[in-house]
Amino acid sequence: MEFLAVAIVASFAAIAGAFGVAIVVRSVVQGIARQPEMRGPIQLLLFIGAPLVEAVPILAIVIAFMLYGSL
Amino acid sequence: MGDYYRQPVVFLFDNPNLGINLANVFLVTVAMAIVFFVLFFMSRTIKMYPTGAQNVLEFFIQFIKNVISSTMDWKQGKHFVILGCTIILYVFVSNMMGIPFEMAAKTDEGLKYVWWKSPTSEPILTLSLAAMVIIMTHVYGLKLKGPKEYGKDYFRPVFFLFPFKIIEDFSNTLTLGMRLYGNVYAKEVLMVMLVGLGTSGVLWGIFAFAPLVVWQVFGTFIGGLQAFIFCMLTMVYMSHKVNEEH
Structure with missing residues (x-):
């Protein structure tokens, strides 16, 4: 039962992280395709934005690790 | 890893709250x-x-300079070149340490103690690194802008953002440390699992060899990327504190 809880937390964190980063990267690709000369600033925003989006799924996966470690 | 592998912890003055992981x-x-x-x-x-x-060193310093100048003015950024070099190299080397092998020592009672892994796969270490970075941003904010401007910054652009700016400091510390820990620890867990699978039988050994090599390559990639992101976010948080608003 506890393993199921860990699995649910980890899988939802994976789904959330994947969708969040996918949205960010899609917008970045569209932005660079539209204005290739803005590649540098857009890539900087990618490297700042993707970690920010990823922060909450990372917290969830850390909680999953802590549950897994305390089993 | 769970309770199968243990950490070699000693307690100062027999106090259960003062554990040190050797x-x-x-x-x-x-x-x-x-x-x-x-x-x-x-x-x-x-x-x-x-x-x-x-040549390698000059290329590396130039890389850090580019990272810094993409987030803040060079007038303030010139103070942080060595800080950026130190952070990116230390985090990168720490992430790489667990990739070629991991070591555990077995005692007479059959307990296994982990002695070689990535040090960044411990939350205490990454969180103290993140706390050091955030405290350093406050110190440099006070030093480069002066106490008056530093205090005023908490009420910009509008005064009711003050509580959010306080919360931001704590959540920045938490996410900066937890991001590094989560990535590196996930890498280590999967690596230990693959090694455990590979050593359980000859057939499994053949089966687990290729995924292990792939995962080691991916771990190297993650380690480098996380070191870069840690350095980049350090500079971003630093620029929030030291940049002069207009």
């Missing part, structure tokens, strides 16, 4: 020694026309 102390010392000696011996022969190791 493996962490050892691994941090090793990481510091690697960074120090590699850079020390690379930078002994500095010449006007660079060759070999000096």
Whole structure:
């Protein structure tokens, strides 16, 4: 039962992280395709934005690790 | 890893709240020694026309300078070149330490103690690194802008953002540390699982060899990327504190 809880937390964190980063990267690709000369600033925003989006799924996966470690 | 592998923790004054993980102390010392000696011996022969190791170092410093100048003015950014180099190298070396192998010592009672892994796969270490970075942003904010401007910054652009700015400091510390820990620890867990699978039988050994190599390559990639992101976010948080608003 506890393993199921860990699995649910980890899988939802994976789904959330994947969708969040996918949205960010899609917008970045569209932005660079539209204005290739803005590649540098857009890539900087990618490297700042993707970690920010990823922060909450990372917290969830850390909680999953802590549950897994305390089993 | 769970309860199968244990951490070699000693308690100061027999107080259960003052535990020190000896493996962490050892691994941090090793990481510091690697960074120090590699850079020390690379930078002994500095010449006007660079060759070999000096080329690598100059390329690396230029890379850090680009990272800094993409987030803040060079007037403030010139203070943070060495900080950026230190952070990116230390985090990178720490992430790489667990990739080639991991070591555990078995005692007479059959308990296994982990002695070699990535030191950044411990939350205590990454969180203290993140706390150090955030405290340093406050120190440099006070130093470069003065106490008056630093205090005023909490009420900009509008005064009711003050509570959010306080919360931001704590959540920045938490996410900065937890991001590094989550990535590196996930890498270590999967690596230990693959090794456990591979050593359970000859057929499994053949089956698990290719995924392990793939995962090691991916772990190297993650380690480098996380070191870069840690350095980049340090500079972003630093620029929030030291940049002059107009």
